[in-house]
Amino acid sequence: MEIVLVSLLNGLVYGMLLFMLASGLTLIFSMMGVLNFAHASIYMIGAYLAFTVSQFTGFFPALIIAPILCGLLGAAIEVWGLRRAHGNGHIAELLFTFGLVFIIQRVVQMTWGMLPMPYRVPPLLDFPLFTFYGAHFPAYRGFMLLVSAGMLVATWLLLKKTRVGLIIQAALTQPQMVSALGHNVPRVFTIVFAGGCMLAGLAGVIGGNYQTTEPGMADAMGPIVFVVVVFGGLGSLMGCFIASILMGMIQTFAVVIDASLLDLIKPLGITLSGDNLFTEFMTVPVARIGALLPFALMILILLFRPRGLMGTRDT
Amino acid sequence: MRGLRLLGYSFAILGLLLSGRPALAEETIKLAYTDPFSGPFASGGDEFLKNFQYIIARKNAAGGALGKKYELVPFDDKLQPAEALIALKSMTDQNIPFVMHCTGSNVGAALIDAVSKHNARNPDNRILYLNCGALATELTNEQCDFWHFRFAGSVDMRAAARIKALPADLKKVYLLNQDYLFGQSIQHDSKKWLAKLRPDIEIVGDELMPFGKVQDFAPYVAKIKASGAQSVITGNYNRDLNLLIKAAVDAGLDVRFDTFLSHLIGGPTAIGTAGENRLTSIMEFNGNVPVDLKVPDAEKFANDWRTSGHDTDFSALNFVTMIDMLTDAINKAGSTDPLKVALALEDMHEKDLVGQETIMRKEDHQLLMPYYAGVFSKGVKYDSEHTGYGWKNYMTASTSDLTLPTICKMKRPE
Numbered sequence: 001m002e003i004v005l006v007s008l009l010n011g012l013v014y015g016m017l018l019f020m021l022a023s024g025l026t027l028i029f030s031m032m033g034v035l036n037f038a039h040a041s042i043y044m045i046g047a048y049l050a051f052t053v054s055q056f057t058g059f060f061p062a063l064i065i066a067p068i069l070c071g072l073l074g075a076a077i078e079v080w081g082l083r084r085a086h087g088n089g090h091i092a093e094l095l096f097t098f099g100l101v102f103i104i105q106r107v108v109q110m111t112w113g114m115l116p117m118p119y120r121v122p123p124l125l126d127f128p129l130f131t132f133y134g135a136h137f138p139a140y141r142g143f144m145l146l147v148s149a150g151m152l153v154a155t156w157l158l159l160k161k162t163r164v165g166l167i168i169q170a171a172l173t174q175p176q177m178v179s180a181l182g183h184n185v186p187r188v189f190t191i192v193f194a195g196g197c198m199l200a201g202l203a204g205v206i207g208g209n210y211q212t213t214e215p216g217m218a219d220a221m222g223p224i225v226f227v228v229v230v231f232g233g234l235g236s237l238m239g240c241f242i243a244s245i246l247m248g249m250i251q252t253f254a255v256v257i258d259a260s261l262l263d264l265i266k267p268l269g270i271t272l273s274g275d276n277l278f279t280e281f282m283t284v285p286v287a288r289i290g291a292l293l294p295f296a297l298m299i300l301i302l303l304f305r306p307r308g309l310m311g312t313r314d315t
Numbered sequence: 316m317r318g319l320r321l322l323g324y325s326f327a328i329l330g331l332l333l334s335g336r337p338a339l340a341e342e343t344i345k346l347a348y349t350d351p352f353s354g355p356f357a358s359g360g361d362e363f364l365k366n367f368q369y370i371i372a373r374k375n376a377a378g379g380a381l382g383k384k385y386e387l388v389p390f391d392d393k394l395q396p397a398e399a400l401i402a403l404k405s406m407t408d409q410n411i412p413f414v415m416h417c418t419g420s421n422v423g424a425a426l427i428d429a430v431s432k433h434n435a436r437n438p439d440n441r442i443l444y445l446n447c448g449a450l451a452t453e454l455t456n457e458q459c460d461f462w463h464f465r466f467a468g469s470v471d472m473r474a475a476a477r478i479k480a481l482p483a484d485l486k487k488v489y490l491l492n493q494d495y496l497f498g499q500s501i502q503h504d505s506k507k508w509l510a511k512l513r514p515d516i517e518i519v520g521d522e523l524m525p526f527g528k529v530q531d532f533a534p535y536v537a538k539i540k541a542s543g544a545q546s547v548i549t550g551n552y553n554r555d556l557n558l559l560i561k562a563a564v565d566a567g568l569d570v571r572f573d574t575f576l577s578h579l580i581g582g583p584t585a586i587g588t589a590g591e592n593r594l595t596s597i598m599e600f601n602g603n604v605p606v607d608l609k610v611p612d613a614e615k616f617a618n619d620w621r622t623s624g625h626d627t628d629f630s631a632l633n634f635v636t637m638i639d640m641l642t643d644a645i646n647k648a649g650s651t652d653p654l655k656v657a658l659a660l661e662d663m664h665e666k667d668l669v670g671q672e673t674i675m676r677k678e679d680h681q682l683l684m685p686y687y688a689g690v691f692s693k694g695v696k697y698d699s700e701h702t703g704y705g706w707k708n709y710m711t712a713s714t715s716d717l718t719l720p721t722i723c724k725m726k727r728p729e
Binding site for chain 2: 002003006007010011013014106109113114115116117118120128131134135136137138140141211212214215216217219220221224248251252253255256287288289290291292
């Protein structure tokens with residue numbers, strides 16, 4: 001029982017971090033129809049910038065400054081890069097962001113080196129918030145939950161209660177119509193792209209010291225974020241939220257389950273023996289393949305519900 | 316128009332640069348070196364390259380081999396066997412007689428096979444594979460080959476040292492390893508040595524985790540906590556290790572981490588205070604080994620590395636042994652012909668940098684060498700990566716301790 005509760009909390013924290021990354025990506029994806037491969041790279045830049053800025057100003061100003069810098073970078077990428085590529089169709093945009101991944105990776109390695117940065121949790125937040133069945137729940141995890149929940153509310157208010165949000169929402173599904181009504185759709189694109197990058201930067205700031213800040217962090221985080229976006233469905237912040245929490249929970253709970261597929265069918269009186277591929281497949285414990293489950297789920301949802309969990313249009 | 320002219324100039328300069336190279340090449344002994352220099356594991360490859368540059372600069376200053384200087388030629392294999400084979404083709408096209416490779420047992424296995432075939436087909440253009448860190452035990456057992464020499468302890472040797480270095484009062488351990496060739500090898504050999512050396516220890520958890528895919532280790536920590544383990548024995552490295560230890564500290568999990576590779580580049584920086592007095596590793600070398608053994612030359616060698624603009628520690632003593640043995644073998648053979656050098660390397664006995672006996676065993680081409688167990692703590696002469704913490708050595712597994720049997724049946728050239 002206690003391990004269930006601990007896992008529930010851990011899954012929630014991880015899910016919220018995923019959501020912070022995926023929400024920006026899903027907005028960009030829905031609007032431009034392009035999977036921004038470089039999104040996780042912006043997350044990495046956010047972490048590195050936060051480390052560097054926090055050397056001068058301390059952690060909390062960095063929490064504001066680093067995402068803004070990421071937002072500006074995002075705007076620059078959109079205006080001078082993506083917009084030019086846009087004229088040549090989606091493939092060109094896709095390849096552009098794909099190339100960006102390598103360039104950002106290299107620039108980060110050249111600027112900050114190959115070593116992980118000593119980017120640590122600020123002392124102010126470095127204490128156990130409460131003790132839970134003998135295990136500490138670090139205050140920093142609570143802080144992460146708080147920041148991501150605040151971000152969720154802020155984004156929701158922005159999209160639902162403001163005029164800009166209204167136009168963005170309209171442009172998500174009907175870009176031609178919005179354009180025909182006289183709104184500057186390219187500028188909306190820039191705003192969304194910059195906003196998405198800002199969120200990724202924010203995720204980087206609080207994810208960088210929760211995990212490690214090193215050149216491999218974008219590669220590690222990238223694939224799972226795509227899974228969340230595809231699973232949650234295009235254009236739906238709610239779907240993205242549910243998918244993030246779900247993926248967080250799946251990955252967390254999979255680790256603590258030692259059962260295998262065989263245990264599931266054992267009550268039916270079926271036993272397997274022998275050293276063949278099928279037996280191996282049926283007896284591998286869930287814990288060992290936990291990190292792969294989200295990808296399996298993505299394949300299933302693409303097969304049976306291509307528009308995603310709460311998507312408003314097909315992928 | 317102007318752009319075109321500029322382009323022309325660039326090519327002219329490029330041409331000049333290229334034409335300068337062959338003249339230089341004739342006077343040197345080329346050492347090809349392949350490892351990942353891009354991608355997520357680039358930090359390791361980059362660090363090893365700097366190690367080799369440092370060692371070879373010293374060796375060249377001392378006269379090189381046969382009066383010629385060494386020239387290091389790096390190739391990026393991106394940790395992919397296929398890329399390594401392309402690099403190998405390029406090396407043999409350039410008639411490079413030696414290839415060094417340190418990272419990835421899967422790449423190592425592919426190289427052994429490819430080098431062996433190449434040498435059988437091209438007896439006049441052979442190449443010798445000097446392995447400095449592909450550790451899977453199989454490479455000098457089932458897959459052993461005449462053209463492959465390993466200058467690093469196998470997983471079997473490391474596991475023997477690892478289990479030997481566990482404290483006597485330890486009763487419950489948890490095995491957590493990466494789910495690929497190396498991690499499985501560690502898992503297997505750790506269990507073997509636990510059964511042999513420490514039957515009193517109970518294995519309360521034995522788990523493989525996806526390699527490099529886990530973002531949040533908190534669930535693993537919860538599981539370790541529930542198991543009641545006193546120590547986690549793990550072959551994890553890089554991110555998979557750093558995140559694990561961070562999560563354990565965050566959750567207040569009070570266990571030891573008895574690792575195989577936490578001393579590798581970046582580990583000390585990423586782990587920091589979290590590892591104090593509970594993190595141990597099995598090492599070829601660290602800055603405090605020569606202090607303990609009172610070998611000032613070796614201490615200076617390691618310290619010069621620190622003071623010459625590197626943020627890291629010199630831990631690759633076995634690379635020094637490798638270049639030393641290679642040089643002596645070339646001098647003994649009087650040529651850089653891979654066959655003659657290989658024969659000269661076999662059964663070579665040599666004292667390493669800190670004066671320990673090392674032997675290149677003829678049967679399987681495995682270097683027999685000592686390992687040092689250290690605990691991450693304050694108050695040592697040389698700290699790691701400027702963290703304030705360094706490795707305090709508390710046990711040595713000597714060369715004779717680690718002379719383990721081999722099942723290698725080597726095919727030798729006629």
